[in-house]
Amino acid sequence: MxxxxxxxxxxxxxxxxxxxxxxxxxxxxxxxxxxxxxxxxxxxxxxxxxxxxxxxxxxxxxxxxxxxxxxxxxxxxxxxxxxxxxxxxxxxxxxxxxxxxxxxxxxxxxxxxxLPAHIGDYTDFYVGIHHANNVGRQFRPDNPLLPNYKHVPIGYHGRTSSIRPSGVPVVRPKGQRKPPEAEAPSYGPTARLDYELELGVWVGRGNDLGEPIPIAEAADHVAGFCLLNDWSARDLQAWEYQPLGPFLAKNFHSTISPWVVTPEALAPFRIAQPQRPQDDPRPLPYLWDDTDQQAGALAVELEVHLLTARMRDEGIAPHRLSHGPASNMYWTVAQILTHHASNGCNLQPGDLLGTGTISAPTEEGFGSLMELAQGGKRPVKLGHGEERSFLQDGDEVILSATARAEGRVPIGFGECRARILPAR
Amino acid sequence: MxxxxxxxxxxxxxxxxxxxxxxxxxxxxxxxxxxxxxxxxxxxxxxxxxxxxxxxxxxxxxxxxxxxxxxxxxxxxxxxxxxxxxxxxxxxxxxxxxxxxxxxxxxxxxxxxxLPAHIGDYTDFYVGIHHANNVGRQFRPDNPLLPNYKHVPIGYHGRTSSIRPSGVPVVRPKGQRKPPEAEAPSYGPTARLDYELELGVWVGRGNDLGEPIPIAEAADHVAGFCLLNDWSARDLQAWEYQPLGPFLAKNFHSTISPWVVTPEALAPFRIAQPQRPQDDPRPLPYLWDDTDQQAGALAVELEVHLLTARMRDEGIAPHRLSHGPASNMYWTVAQILTHHASNGCNLQPGDLLGTGTISAPTEEGFGSLMELAQGGKRPVKLGHGEERSFLQDGDEVILSATARAEGRVPIGFGECRARILPAR
Missing domain, CATH: 2.30.30.230 (Fumarylacetoacetase, N-terminal domain)
Structure with missing residues (x-):
């Protein structure tokens, strides 16, 4: 570009x-x-x-x-x-x-x-390898990444009807959960409400049903980027997700930043995709493009802040929970888009692709509370006496992002924020 | 009704x-x-x-x-x-x-x-307990059903853009697959293309984001029914589905019958939900309604026919692969709809819910080739010399359904059919 x-x-x-x-x-x-x-x-x-x-x-x-x-x-x-x-x-x-x-x-x-567009379909990927590792480790300490992870850009379909722009409050969802110590499941407000820090990708030009998109053309199908908070109810998720994946744990609400940052605006901030570790498998040819590898990542710094009800009342500034580079993605945007259409699935203008939670290898860049607080084992201290393992009513999560490059004027994504309301 | x-x-x-x-x-x-x-x-x-x-x-x-x-x-x-x-x-x-x-x-x-409606979101459930058992047995012989199955109506989001009405041909999808014996995955046309026999449910009146639908009101939110063929690429599915569920194995094409059979038309064909086995857990209160249990199932007979290219050429009539009752569902339509909205997820008029594959305990009612041919171990004989483990190019799958009740004029759903075209 x-x-x-x-x-x-x-x-x-x-x-x-x-x-x-x-x-x-x-x-x-x-x-x-x-x-x-x-x-x-x-x-x-x-x-x-x-x-x-x-x-x-x-x-x-x-x-x-x-x-x-x-x-x-x-x-x-x-x-x-x-x-x-x-x-x-x-x-x-x-x-x-x-x-x-x-x-x-x-x-x-x-x-x-x-919302900037009518969203025909919303797909969420799982390209934040450190998130996959951090979460996988909580379930499978010896084998956090499944065998397909480094071959397939893992993704799944999400819900379009419950995507809302920044600022619309999130009602704490109820649902079925069965903690390991419980004999039977019960229905009630989630006790493990979490956020997930993601980038959203707006699909531009679409493809016809049955016609894959070659990876060399994938960039032409991207119309823009936003921030995406993939709110997650971890207790619902743990109980419902096998064998078909997350469902009610995610589809109660997703928040996006309302401004579409264009690929044209981000042109000066393209950087090489971080190199794969030497012994990682090389992706199959349909997912590989040298140009994409050289300029398929974005020099964007992501941040998450939390503002609790008490902080709001006492005039305390939001607490920064994490910050890290958006380049912590194992697959590029071109790779996820190409993979999505590789079976002939037709993408359409206004479809939204989420990257999946973007995390870092170390905690200052963890992209969810589940990672930061180790599933509740080590609550996050907010510095003024409060702490959090999961989100409480009144908490407001604020995602932001800035693209920076030597000699360039930094540009940002605006805010993606929403406050938690009590369950109804 | x-x-x-x-x-x-x-x-x-x-x-x-x-x-x-x-x-x-x-x-x-x-x-x-x-x-x-x-x-x-x-x-x-x-x-x-x-x-x-x-x-x-x-x-x-x-x-x-x-x-x-x-x-x-x-x-x-x-x-x-x-x-x-x-x-x-x-x-x-x-x-x-x-x-x-x-x-x-x-x-x-x-x-x-x-298509009869603009489909905002499409969700596919998994209520065919015999299908869950039959498929689960292929993966986990001793423990085919996961522990959540009898508590949670398992479902996941599907792709709306690739839903097509009956008659639109299906291009054989390509994708990544890694047979157990292969050292590495490869990309190419699916070798294990299958159909899945499902009912589709058209959502009528919606609910607001954050507002669950009580099960006693669920029936008021159903606008109609159709047949649904959830085409599936089993080799793609096996390799991609963990941990987030099926994705490219399903979203290349789904076929529905174009006529919306109304709940009003089906009123005489409502029957009691088949009784749960004595020692099955009773569903949580939000999923239980006595009226629904007494009249929540449909006296609908489902059939699947296959017409191969050779049969078409030689003027041989379609071969009936299976037939069985739609009441082979562990959860009622009211239960899946209520569950879907139980976390506040907003359903909208024109949303489509699939039941999941409706199968039977015995093979005359199996709802997919994977079940009929036991994952390829026992090809289905078509009676004129051909046999099938999975679908071949030129094959046409025809779903049909008839509602019958004593003293009533039977009514049908029309056809849900489509032919397989070679991969591009």
Whole structure:
């Protein structure tokens, strides 16, 4: 992916505060869907603490954007998306456009953000090898990774109806669980509610049923990225997951960040996929592409913060639970997408792929409480007297991410946050 | 569910051949979406070998039907669907309506049938206990059923994008597989392609995220039934399914029958759920309802036929592979629906639930080739010299179903059929 004038660190924006914004300087330009108290949901681009209403300036744009979803934008060829990006970069940096565009800026904190696309299907993968190791070790100390892990990008289908944008509270789910010491299962609120730190991948152009996607073309099918919290009820999961995988332990709610960070914006932050250990098997040819290996990972730092009800009441800042690189993935985005379509399964614009929990080999980068607190054996101390083995009502989990590279303006993903409400 | 004049065995139709039709006498009246060479997809009701174009007679109906899906119909309260049914029954039985309606009849074999609804999410369950036993025995001879089976209606999410109506050919999928004797996995066309005989359940009225559905209300959330062939690549499945369940082994294609058989049509065919063995655990209260146990099963006979390329060439009739009752389900439809929403997961009109493979304790009722041919150990003889362990290119699998009850006109589901095309 080419680096062009839209990435120029010298480019600045006339939008107040954009140039020093943590997530949305003019080098980012992520898309989303917003609404105001009046009026239908419609497309926007984020700039600093503001957004620009794209439906109001469609006459100025090379691509027509309207409606309540970005699916049509996702379906465009990469070069048309790039044309749109270059135009928006010009509009938001050239001060001469300020008078025409100012009326169409809105403060992000004054609008409601929606899901950016109609999600046809949602698939969650399991590419965070350290997570697979950490979790596998809790179940199978001697043999944490199953024999297929280094050959197959493991994934499974998730639920689309319960995906919500950042900010929508999560009702603590009830469900069946049977702790090992119990004689019989019971039904009630989960006692082991957890988060999972993931990246979400928005599928762009789709493929026809029966037609696989060659890995060399996989990048052309990606429309963007977001943060994804795959909330998990560990007690439900342990009891239900055999033999067909997680179900009610996951499908009660998933939270995504509402801004779609484009592959075009992330071009300067592509790095080589971390090298496989020498004696790991080489993937089968359909999953291997040298170009992808050289630039298939993202130099993105992920962070998780926790804000408890007490911290909120006492004005204590969120506690950072973990931080680590998104490159802790055993398979690249191109590999998971290619694998998904390798049997002819048809992907569609607006499908969402989750990476699976991204963890690290050491605890500062663990991507779930189950890992951090060792399944409840070693509660996490939050520094002001509270501790957590699992999430409590009132807790708020905040995921964030920043892409950084030498000589580049860092760009972020915005927040993916939600608070836990008591079970009903 | 009340039995009314629409079920009267004495009621006949003026539509030619309808009264002796195997599937669609006037007592059935299933809905579907069809199109002709010209014109958009639109709703219809099946009657004999014909269908009635409902968009053309909307002025006569108590419910407005238009558009390319039945989702709005599914979302209606049961009493409004019943009003529509009673009106259609009158229109298609009273000869005085013949002149007005004849122009809006089409032969089913002259139109294209589509998916009846936009499917938001598709979930496949595993309630065929004999299938679970038969398959489990191949993996774990001493302990075929896992400990959760009799407590939890096991289910997992499937893929919506690759669901196709009856008649659309299935491209043999490629994928990764590693036979036990192989040193390493390889990628290629599946060598163990199978079918699975299932019922599909169309979700009607939905529930809000976070709000479970009490089992006493579950029946109100069902809009209809269909047949479902959950095509499966057994070699892909064996290699990929741990620890997160089946994925590419299933999501390359699923076939459903296009006609939605309503709960109203099936009212006379409700029977008691087969009694659980004495020492089976009693389900938890959220999954138990006496009314459901007394009338939660369907007196539906299921059949699977196979037509090979050679049989087609030589004019040999399809070979019946199996037949058995749909009541071979350990959990009722109300139980799987209630369980699905028990964690607050929001179901939506047009969601599709599969029952999982419905099998029998003995081989005449086995619901998949893997069971019939014992994983390839004992190929099925087709009677004219051919045999099958798994499906070959050119094979066509035909699922059918008939509801029967003493003193009632039997009604059927139509066909769910598709032919295997070679891998691309």
């Amino acid at each position: 080419k680096i062009d004038e839209t990435h120029d660190p010298a480019r600045t924006s006339w939008v107040p505060g954009a140039d020093t914004h943590r997530d949305f300087p003019v080098q980012n330009l992520p898309y989303g869907i917003f609404s105001e108290a009046e009026g239908a949901p419609r497309p926007a681009v984020a700039i600093g603490d503001w957004l620009l209403d794209l439906s109001a300036i469609s006459g100025l744009l090379p691509v027509e954007l309207h409606g309540a979803t970005l699916n049509a934008l996702f379906a465009l060829p990469a070069e048309r998306r790039l044309a749109l990006r270059r135009k928006l970069s010009e509009l938001l940096s050239e001060p001469s456009h300020r008078p025409a565009l100012m009326p169409h800026l809105r403060r992000q904190d004054a609008v409601t953000m929606h | 009340k039995i009314d004049e629409t079920h009267d065995p004495a009621r006949t139709s003026w539509v030619p051949g309808a009264d002796t039709h195997r599937d669609f006498p006037v007592q059935n009246l299933p809905y579907g979406i069809f199109s002709e060479a010209e014109g958009a997809p639109r709703p219809a009701v099946a009657i004999g070998d014909w269908l009635l174009d409902l968009s053309a007679i909307s002025g006569l109906l108590p419910v407005e039907l238009h558009g390319a899906t039945l989702n709005a119909l599914f979302a209606l309260p049961a009493e409004r669907r019943l009003a529509l049914r009673r009106k259609l029954s009158e229109l298609l039985s009273e000869p005085s309506h013949r002149p007005a309606l004849m122009p809006h009849l089409r032969r089913q074999d002259a139109v294209t049938m589509h």
